[in-house]
Amino acid sequence: MNELLEKITLCIERGKADLNSPFPADMQGQVGAAELTQRALQQGISPNRVLGEALITGMHRVGEKFSRGEAFVPDLLIAAKAMNAAMAHIKPFFETGEVRRKGTFVIGTVAGDLHDIGKNIVRMVLEGNGWEVIDLGINVSGEKFLNAIEQHPGCMVGMSSLLTTTMAGMEKTVAEIKAKHPGIRIFIGGAPVTKKFSDKIGADGYFPDPQGLVEHLERIHPR
Amino acid sequence: MMMTAKERFLAALERKVPDRLPATTHHVMPYFLKKYLNGISCEEFFDRFGLDPIDWVVAQKPDESKGDFFDPTQGEPGFLEPRRVCSENWRIRWEEIPGQEYRTVRYHFITPEKTLGMVLQSNDYTTWVSERPIKEKSDIDILAKYLPAPLCDAAEVNRRAEAYGQRGLIRGFIIGFDVYGQAGCWQDAAVLFGIENLIMETFYDPDWVHIFLKILFERKKIYVQSLRGAKFDVVEHGGGDASSTIISPQIFQDFVAPYDAELTELAHQAGQRVVYHTCGGMMPILEKVAELKIDAMETFTPPGMGGDAKLKEAKKRIGERVCMIGGFDQFHFFNECSPAETRKEVRRCFAEAGEGGGYILSPSDHFFDADLSLLQAFADEARQCRYARG
Numbered sequence: 001m002n003e004l005l006e007k008i009t010l011c012i013e014r015g016k017a018d019l020n021s022p023f024p025a026d027m028q029g030q031v032g033a034a035e036l037t038q039r040a041l042q043q044g045i046s047p048n049r050v051l052g053e054a055l056i057t058g059m060h061r062v063g064e065k066f067s068r069g070e071a072f073v074p075d076l077l078i079a080a081k082a083m084n085a086a087m088a089h090i091k092p093f094f095e096t097g098e099v100r101r102k103g104t105f106v107i108g109t110v111a112g113d114l115h116d117i118g119k120n121i122v123r124m125v126l127e128g129n130g131w132e133v134i135d136l137g138i139n140v141s142g143e144k145f146l147n148a149i150e151q152h153p154g155c156m157v158g159m160s161s162l163l164t165t166t167m168a169g170m171e172k173t174v175a176e177i178k179a180k181h182p183g184i185r186i187f188i189g190g191a192p193v194t195k196k197f198s199d200k201i202g203a204d205g206y207f208p209d210p211q212g213l214v215e216h217l218e219r220i221h222p223r
Numbered sequence: 224m225m226m227t228a229k230e231r232f233l234a235a236l237e238r239k240v241p242d243r244l245p246a247t248t249h250h251v252m253p254y255f256l257k258k259y260l261n262g263i264s265c266e267e268f269f270d271r272f273g274l275d276p277i278d279w280v281v282a283q284k285p286d287e288s289k290g291d292f293f294d295p296t297q298g299e300p301g302f303l304e305p306r307r308v309c310s311e312n313w314r315i316r317w318e319e320i321p322g323q324e325y326r327t328v329r330y331h332f333i334t335p336e337k338t339l340g341m342v343l344q345s346n347d348y349t350t351w352v353s354e355r356p357i358k359e360k361s362d363i364d365i366l367a368k369y370l371p372a373p374l375c376d377a378a379e380v381n382r383r384a385e386a387y388g389q390r391g392l393i394r395g396f397i398i399g400f401d402v403y404g405q406a407g408c409w410q411d412a413a414v415l416f417g418i419e420n421l422i423m424e425t426f427y428d429p430d431w432v433h434i435f436l437k438i439l440f441e442r443k444k445i446y447v448q449s450l451r452g453a454k455f456d457v458v459e460h461g462g463g464d465a466s467s468t469i470i471s472p473q474i475f476q477d478f479v480a481p482y483d484a485e486l487t488e489l490a491h492q493a494g495q496r497v498v499y500h501t502c503g504g505m506m507p508i509l510e511k512v513a514e515l516k517i518d519a520m521e522t523f524t525p526p527g528m529g530g531d532a533k534l535k536e537a538k539k540r541i542g543e544r545v546c547m548i549g550g551f552d553q554f555h556f557f558n559e560c561s562p563a564e565t566r567k568e569v570r571r572c573f574a575e576a577g578e579g580g581g582y583i584l585s586p587s588d589h590f591f592d593a594d595l596s597l598l599q600a601f602a603d604e605a606r607q608c609r610y611a612r613g
Contacts, residue, residue: 015426021427022426022427022428023426023427069507071471072467072470072471072472072474072507073422073468073469073470073471074422074425074426074470074471074474075471077419077422077423078423078426081423116419117418117419117469120419139324162529190529191468191503191528191529191530192527192528192529192554193529194527
């Protein structure tokens with residue numbers, strides 16, 4: 001890989017957002033993902049390459065570590081922060097069409113559930129992997145999901161639930177969506193959720209970590 | 224010889240062998256009692272199923288020597304809610320916000336310098352924070368200057384303990400922020416500032432996080448020191464935001480352990496046992512939690528409930544240092560299975576964590592819904608889990 005792209009990847013993986021980021025301590029005073037991304041674009045490296053070979057690779061690496069139990073939620077959060085800093089320089093190319101999103105993913109925490117850290121991480125990891133994410137927030141009703149689906153034809157849907165008490169609501173929301181849009185793919189996650197539960201309520205998959213979802217999306221929706 | 228429930232609990236807490244497996248539950252939720260048992264009391268619940276009873280005692284009082292007083296605007300405290308403490312420089316006003324999807328209450332904490340705001344919402348199951356009071360970093364200075372530190376009402380604790388006698392365990396809490404908080408310093412900070420914000424600040428402004436935690440620690444310290452003479456059998460510490468499904472072992476070591484270990488030590492000096500609550504991932508931090516020198520750990524949430532507990536491995540790693548509480552998957556084995564499967568799960572827990580005592584069987588946190596026949600199977604089977612006497 002190009003040395004500059006490798007440096008960007010490392011910044012994402014370690015959560016070094018920009019020059020001013022005090023973290024990680026051993027990278028203080030060094031430029032971060034934001035400045036290096038800008039430099040790569042100035043050097044004529046295509047935004048698609050920067051996104052695919054540097055940014056997504058960085059998020060993949062930390063996601064894989066998380067799946068293996070070698071990284072934790074804070075590591076994902078700080079990597080996503082660096083990713084977002086770099087993405088600020090890639091975003092204009094999405095608008096001009098030079099870089100294409102992998103697709104649209106509508107995400108929310110189901111009705112009655114206010115816990116959003118898991119959902120936020122999935123959002124950040126998906127964005128970091130080139131998806132446009134429509135984040136409906138917390139406590140999202142079936143109606144709100146349906147409205148978003150209608151506004152974003154062809155999207156996929158993710159919903160999370162941390163509480164066992166809101167899992168029944170998840171089942172209801174999945175049923176409401178599938179009744180109107182039988183072909184839509186819905187993925188679920190959250191602490192008490194299992195594959196068995198996913199199968200039972202007719203969702204299209206359960207993933208215990210965001211990397212699992214990303215890899216599944218790559219398989220079913222390659223670009 | 225058959226032990227009383229209290230003796231049984233205490234034997235387990237001291238990592239000794241009781242007559243049989245102590246079997247109880249985490250908080251008995253009002254929602255559950257109302258929906259499934261016609262609103263019977265906690266005590267009736269324990270008697271009906273033959274579980275070992277716990278009396279959760281919330282007893283704090285204002286430090287009158289400092290001019291603090293109970294919040295005159297507070298109504299009857301709700302489930303596990305403390306009586307709030309105010310002062311001339313920390314007054315609480317609250318208002319119900321109409322027209323919301325959930326019952327919504329806005330609290331105003333009025334100080335001479337600034338008014339902090341917090342919003343709580345609730346449904347039939349539970350209450351949650353929808354607006355955090357710490358919005359700017361300087362807001363923690365307001366807490367440091369004006370937030371009163373309640374004391375333990377030892378007389379009330381002892382009255383309850385006396386009345387409970389040998390019936391069961393008297394369990395208390397290290398205080399949290401009055402309106403909505405929890406025992407551990409990190410946990411309380413997460414409630415007040417938001418866990419995601421707090422995690423990010425450990426990277427970007429760790430000094431500020433330490434100042435914040437220290438402020439909360441100093442308030443809890445006053446309470447913990449006042450526990451001397453209070454006849455609690457165990458007091459709860461910690462909180463789920465310190466679990467490894469939320470934070471990393473490094474953050475636990477750097478930001479959770481220093482403060483929670485010192486509080487544990489102070490609680491011991493005050494003659495109290497401490498149970499550390501982490502309702503989430505525990506396996507990567509088992510030894511780090513045990514190093515807080517706590518007496519017991521809970522909830523050992525299994526993977527089917529969103530945790531990662533492996534009881535057998537945990538017993539091997541920390542079973543000689545702490546009493547283990549929990550480990551039972553209440554979501555799957557109090558619902559949608561046969562009584563035989565529930566009984567089998569009880570036996571699994573006993574086999575994996577019960578050896579040599581030092582284990583209290585309990586659902587891994589509270590539950591809202593349960594098939595009563597499965598709850599009965601849980602209690603009945605647990606009572607059959609006996610220890611061979613040497």
